[in-house]
Amino acid sequence: MGTGIAFGVHLTPQARRAIERADEVFYLLAEHTAEAWFKRLNTNSHSLRRHYAVGRARRETYERMVEEILDAVRNEKNVCAAFYGHPGVFASPSHEAVSRARADGFPATMLPAVSAEDCLFADLGVDPGQSGCQSYEATDFLLRRRTFDTSVPLILWQVAFIGITSAPVAPNAHGFGVLVDYLLGFYAEAHPAIVYQASPYPVGPANIGEFTVGNVRKAELDGMSTLYLPPSADASEDAEMRALLSGSGIESSSESL
Amino acid sequence: MNGGTGDTAALAEFFGRLAEDPALYNDYITDPVGTMRAATPTISEDLIAAVLQGNLRKLSKSFARDSDSVVILGTLVRG
Numbered sequence: 001m002g003t004g005i006a007f008g009v010h011l012t013p014q015a016r017r018a019i020e021r022a023d024e025v026f027y028l029l030a031e032h033t034a035e036a037w038f039k040r041l042n043t044n045s046h047s048l049r050r051h052y053a054v055g056r057a058r059r060e061t062y063e064r065m066v067e068e069i070l071d072a073v074r075n076e077k078n079v080c081a082a083f084y085g086h087p088g089v090f091a092s093p094s095h096e097a098v099s100r101a102r103a104d105g106f107p108a109t110m111l112p113a114v115s116a117e118d119c120l121f122a123d124l125g126v127d128p129g130q131s132g133c134q135s136y137e138a139t140d141f142l143l144r145r146r147t148f149d150t151s152v153p154l155i156l157w158q159v160a161f162i163g164i165t166s167a168p169v170a171p172n173a174h175g176f177g178v179l180v181d182y183l184l185g186f187y188a189e190a191h192p193a194i195v196y197q198a199s200p201y202p203v204g205p206a207n208i209g210e211f212t213v214g215n216v217r218k219a220e221l222d223g224m225s226t227l228y229l230p231p232s233a234d235a236s237e238d239a240e241m242r243a244l245l246s247g248s249g250i251e252s253s254s255e256s257l
Numbered sequence: 258m259n260g261g262t263g264d265t266a267a268l269a270e271f272f273g274r275l276a277e278d279p280a281l282y283n284d285y286i287t288d289p290v291g292t293m294r295a296a297t298p299t300i301s302e303d304l305i306a307a308v309l310q311g312n313l314r315k316l317s318k319s320f321a322r323d324s325d326s327v328v329i330l331g332t333l334v335r336g
Contacts, residue, residue, distance in 0.1 A: 008275065009275070009276055031317070036273050037272070037273035037276050197313055200313070203275060204309065204310075205310070207312075220314070
């Protein structure tokens with residue numbers, strides 16, 4: 001399950017019950033400040049934070065987390081694994097833990113939670129229903145030159161750690177520079193670029209840095225920084241498709257669609 | 258436990274109480290500065306400003322332990 005982004009106030013009643021009734025709880029929270037609060041929910045709670053080590057590959061870090069969780073499951077315990085944000089969004093170890101538990105014959109359920117993307121929609125006033133939404137992990141976006149549409153909002157995650165496979169210690173300015181250069185091939189220098197970070201605390205606003213694609217390189221990135229690019233233009237309608245839809249009785253004004 | 262001493266430890270405790278105490282949360286919404294000062298008498302003006310302005314970098318640094326690497330939960334990119 002996930003704790004949401006702002007600790008305490010984003011925790012759903014469903015998730016709280018899962019924590020409280022578990023025999024053993026394993027947790028990974030972004031902020032140390034949240035740990036005292038979290039441990040009060042279930043005194044048999046163990047932090048997964050200790051698996052991070054400078055220089056250790058993230059793949060190995062996540063593997064250690066998954067195996068610690070699975071060891072308790074195999075001991076027939078009622079286990080709850082809590083991760084900050086949404087457990088299924090940008091969270092490899094939670095997916096892996098559920099998958100392995102099921103493969104070993106144990107019932108496992110993932111509970112939804114408030115993700116960083118949910119916070120971004122609220123804080124930046126973005127509605128994916130308006131013109132869609134493209135959301136990519138930044139390294140994957142670059143490595144695979146993902147096809148994208150500049151008339152649709154673009155969200156790029158983990159922009160501070162592009163190309164880093166070990167435990168990150170500091171943002172990778174070089175990787176971010178490569179990303180900006182790439183984006184300048186698709187957007188004008190003056191096009192807005194927002195560096196966003198949701199607040200992990202129960203009160204206080206998000207961090208919203210307003211830049212352009214041309215000058216976003218000077219943004220001070222943090223581990224949780226996300227890059228948001230609004231659409232650069234409206235996509236034109238397809239007349240043939242509109243005609244087809246009109247034939248099905250849908251009104252012709254784009255407002256009504 | 259929370260990695261801070263003095264006012265940062267008090268602020269961390271205050272955040273934890275906000276998460277569990279609806280009355281305190283309502284007080285904060287009505288009067289953030291007064292509620293913070295009442296709950297954490299040693300808190301500095303600097304930290305109050307950081308909370309109100311959403312200065313996440315300053316707050317995070319205040320709470321961090323020196324030996325920590327950055328905790329990032331993410332997706333492993335294939336390849």
